[in-house]
Amino acid sequence: MSEFAAELRARVDDVDAELGLMREAFDDHAIEVLSGRLENLLRIADRHGIDVRYAADAPADEVA
DSSP: OOHHHHHHHHHHHHHHHHHHHHHHTTOHHHHHHHHHHHHHHHHHHHHTTOOOOOOTTSOGGGOO
């Protein structure tokens, strides 16, 4: 896996986790900001043909 793909996956995971926390905290502003950030990351991944959505227990080097 390329360093770019690994970094992109890590950023998506980080934003996803933070988004979950903000949803639990009912922080509407943070949810809106993080949702936009996540959409941008997913758009970048799609543009480069990188699948960033995979099972958390799957080894990253086995994901296409």
